[in-house]
Amino acid sequence: MSKNIRINVHHLTRVEGHGNIVVNVANGTVEKCQWQVPEAPRFFEAMVRGRRWDDIQTIVSRICGICSITHSLASTKAVEDALGLEVSEQTDLLRILMHYSEQLQSHVLHVGYLVAPDLFRAPSVVPLVPKAPDAVKTIIRVHRVANTWSDLLAGRTTHPTTLKPGGLTKIPTEKELRDLQETLKATVSDLVTICEVVLSVADKMPAFERDTEYVSLRQNDPPTYTFYHGGITSTDCNGDGPVPIQQWESVANEYVHPQSTAKWTRWHRDSYAVGALARFNNNADLLSPLGKKVAAMFGLKKGCCNPFMNNVAQLVEAAHVVETSIGMIDELLTRGLKSEKVQVTPKAGRGSGCVEAPRGILFHSYEFDKDGLCTGGNICIPTNQNHANIQKDFETFVPAFMDRGQDELRLGLEMLVRSYDPCISCSTHMLDIEFVK
Amino acid sequence: MKDTIVLGLGNVLMGDEGIGVRIVQELQSTCGERFPQVDFVDAGVGGMRLLHRIAGRRRAIFIDCARMDAEPGTIRRFTPDQVRTRKGLVHRSLHEADLLNILDLSRQLGECPREVVLFGIEPERIAEGIGLSPRLESRLAAYVQAVAGGLA
Numbered sequence: 001m002s003k004n005i006r007i008n009v010h011h012l013t014r015v016e017g018h019g020n021i022v023v024n025v026a027n028g029t030v031e032k033c034q035w036q037v038p039e040a041p042r043f044f045e046a047m048v049r050g051r052r053w054d055d056i057q058t059i060v061s062r063i064c065g066i067c068s069i070t071h072s073l074a075s076t077k078a079v080e081d082a083l084g085l086e087v088s089e090q091t092d093l094l095r096i097l098m099h100y101s102e103q104l105q106s107h108v109l110h111v112g113y114l115v116a117p118d119l120f121r122a123p124s125v126v127p128l129v130p131k132a133p134d135a136v137k138t139i140i141r142v143h144r145v146a147n148t149w150s151d152l153l154a155g156r157t158t159h160p161t162t163l164k165p166g167g168l169t170k171i172p173t174e175k176e177l178r179d180l181q182e183t184l185k186a187t188v189s190d191l192v193t194i195c196e197v198v199l200s201v202a203d204k205m206p207a208f209e210r211d212t213e214y215v216s217l218r219q220n221d222p223p224t225y226t227f228y229h230g231g232i233t234s235t236d237c238n239g240d241g242p243v244p245i246q247q248w249e250s251v252a253n254e255y256v257h258p259q260s261t262a263k264w265t266r267w268h269r270d271s272y273a274v275g276a277l278a279r280f281n282n283n284a285d286l287l288s289p290l291g292k293k294v295a296a297m298f299g300l301k302k303g304c305c306n307p308f309m310n311n312v313a314q315l316v317e318a319a320h321v322v323e324t325s326i327g328m329i330d331e332l333l334t335r336g337l338k339s340e341k342v343q344v345t346p347k348a349g350r351g352s353g354c355v356e357a358p359r360g361i362l363f364h365s366y367e368f369d370k371d372g373l374c375t376g377g378n379i380c381i382p383t384n385q386n387h388a389n390i391q392k393d394f395e396t397f398v399p400a401f402m403d404r405g406q407d408e409l410r411l412g413l414e415m416l417v418r419s420y421d422p423c424i425s426c427s428t429h430m431l432d433i434e435f436v437k
Numbered sequence: 438m439k440d441t442i443v444l445g446l447g448n449v450l451m452g453d454e455g456i457g458v459r460i461v462q463e464l465q466s467t468c469g470e471r472f473p474q475v476d477f478v479d480a481g482v483g484g485m486r487l488l489h490r491i492a493g494r495r496r497a498i499f500i501d502c503a504r505m506d507a508e509p510g511t512i513r514r515f516t517p518d519q520v521r522t523r524k525g526l527v528h529r530s531l532h533e534a535d536l537l538n539i540l541d542l543s544r545q546l547g548e549c550p551r552e553v554v555l556f557g558i559e560p561e562r563i564a565e566g567i568g569l570s571p572r573l574e575s576r577l578a579a580y581v582q583a584v585a586g587g588l589a
Contacts, residue, residue: 062448126538129542130545143485158480436519
């Protein structure tokens with residue numbers, strides 16, 4: 001057994017998402033074990049002040065380059081809640097279809113580009129190409145389908161242009177939807193291939209469990225594996241009705257912690273987890289048949305408390321959204337698409353919007369004056385809600401795995417953080433280069 | 438599919454970080470009609486999606502804020518083989534995508550454009566807030582000309 005361990009995975013610059021892993025073990029005793037987030041705060045809530053009700057979505061979609069559709073949807077729903085706007089069933093279906101494209105995009109990207117290299121013991125996806133060329137090409141093919149899908153519904157892949165409080169500025173044609181449906185049907189076999197590839201190396205995921213509270217949306221009317229409607233629930237709610245999303249601040253209970261510039265959250269316990277595994281643990285009974293089949297392939301069952309299985313839950317959801325979307329397109333085509341005009345009169349009010357981002361439940365709230373100018377906002381992102389839980393996982397993981405040596409422990413901790421699919425920050429992505437020629 | 442794609446990268450809410458997006462928006466509005474074979478794309482913070490954007494094109498041109506140890510406001514044109522990244526990424530997050538890595542992946546997949554050009558602009562101010570620093574704002578027209586000059 002290693003008596004002394006020092007792990008210090010540290011980012012030196014402030015240009016990317018930052019999270020540090022610091023572990024000190026002396027004479028077999030854990031002296032320090034921390035998940036630190038030194039990322040600079042973003043101040044989006046201040047940035048939206050004074051902005052018009054129809055500008056909010058455009059601004060906050062830039063919070064994230066991966067889940068910009070999700071931020072746009074949450075903010076649009078919040079503005080609609082504040083202004084008392086109802087949307088048509090057609091708009092609702094098209095938005096959910098748009099949202100599903102981002103779930104597929106993000107999940108495939110995460111499992112394929114970040115988790116797979118760990119499982120194949122490659123440093124990143126680039127050196128994985130010669131090791132597993134067919135697998136990488138399949139992953140890229142599915143990711144490309146998801147991007148094209150987003151383009152069609154959101155107007156472009158990143159930072160949607162079709163969303164507007166009250167409705168949509170552009171809708172696809174019936175032919176475009178039919179083509180998308182054919183593409184999705186053809187994607188099912190690629191998805192199954194990806195699942196088989198991950199299953200072949202799934203034994204590389206540490207067998208680690210820690211009893212955890214899982215928080216997500218839950219929709220009972222009609223019962224749906226939801227990413228978009230419903231209320232807030234948790235595995236600690238014991239079947240009590242979901243909490244209305246307007247009360248999200250009493251669920252998240254955000255607080256400041258000295259080892260993190262990002263706020264931490266807690267509900268029934270010291271920490272909780274959000275994300276695909278949380279949604280699965282609260283809603284698995286409502287998955288599509290293909291989603292259930294993928295879960296069964298991996299032996300994933302409701303009540304799973306292994307954070308590494310979040311990666312598997314993402315695959316389950318990728319299958320679910322593709323299969324469900326094929327059915328939704330049928331429903332849209334049967335109804336027939338109608339162009340809709342939206343009239344909005346601004347008024348004073350406060351509203352909240354909540355959707356499931358690929359990496360977990362996301363809350364937005366805004367307040368407007370009588371002219372529709374924003375007087376305040378509050379946003380709580382999924383990764384913030386996972387930070388305290390990652391710390392709690394570390395505290396159990398380090399003593400349990402430290403006898404495997406420093407290098408394996410470090411890899412295990414990195415994989416653990418990665419399994420939460422964190423969105424530490426995507427405020428800046430500038431090039432940082434030196435000239436060699 | 439159009440022959441050439443010009444991608445403006447950056448976050449317009451982080452001061453000069455948004456310079457790539459601003460330049461591509463200017464290019465689109467002032468030169469869009471002059472270059473019918475060119476797609477001008479506000480690619481935001483890009484990420485792995487860039488892989489799909491450039492696949493199968495003959496030429497890809499990236500415009501991005503870049504720390505190059507140059508005077509703030511400097512624009513430099515270079516190719517990927519002329520530079521090396523200094524980012525020490527550990528790939529814990531999807532948000533860590535590095536443009537040079539994406540180009541490498543694209544090459545390995547055999548779908549990278551034959552011609553890849555990057556324009557880097559050294560920032561003066563990277564901080565929360567909408568709008569460029571006065572120094573970069575005053576040079577916007579020159580940046581647009583620098584990129585447009587090579588598009589013919």
